[in-house]
């Protein structure tokens with residue numbers, strides 16, 4: 001019993017002396033059993049460095065590399081016309097017009113290049129769940145979670161800004177993708193999504209005479 005008590009008291013004393021002082025400030029060097037990577041030679045941001053010609057540590061990103069997030073838009077933020085164009089910017093960033101309503105104005109010139117960019121991005125970021133044709137036939141279907149099909153009137157009639165907002169901030173079970181896709185990429189996807197919708201609901205009247213004759217109609 002005595003041995004047990006001695007060990008018991010010792011364990012409590014050791015535990016309190018090690019854990020009891022957590023959070024206490026001290027000027028002394030901490031005692032490190034495993035130093036891990038706490039101390040290491042490294043370059044600190046905005047410090048001098050004699051190695052590089054310009055004497056700075058900070059490097060510009062190497063050419064042909066991708067930056068994460070919206071760094072690509074940073075140069076626009078510092079552009080002189082940024083505030084002057086704020087309504088247009090607001091539309092580009094949030095898909096909303098000056099009254100805060102989702103807008104049907106597309107903020108980029110529509111061309112084949114943007115469509116290609118949207119298709120590429122769609123196939124990487126959306127197709128897994130929504131399916132190549134946008135009918136919701138993706139990996140979540142067998143689990144009973146249907147990634148919405150784009151082919152109903154509600155989404156056909158929804159403004160472009162709304163679709164952009166779903167991609168940006170997510171909706172219901174779907175997470176937003178603003179940290180992974182630049183604004184232009186998201187708008188490109190909106191464009192491609194419209195093409196997918198069209199592909200499943202085109203009417204004869206919208207075809208040109210040449211297209212009709214190609215189809216033998």
Ligand code: HEC
Nearest residue numbers: 125126129145146147148163166167171172173174177189
């Ligand atoms: C991880 C799976 C997943 C990915 C990836 C995904 N979605 Fe979704 N999406 C869903 C689910 C699930 C819903 C249904 C959400 C709900 O209503 O709860 C949905 C809903 C939607 C809707 C309908 C919103 C509404 O009003 O009903 C749109 C539009 C949409 N997604 C577009 C996209 C686009 C574009 C991408 C690619 C940038 C994308 N989604 C990526 C799973 C996904």
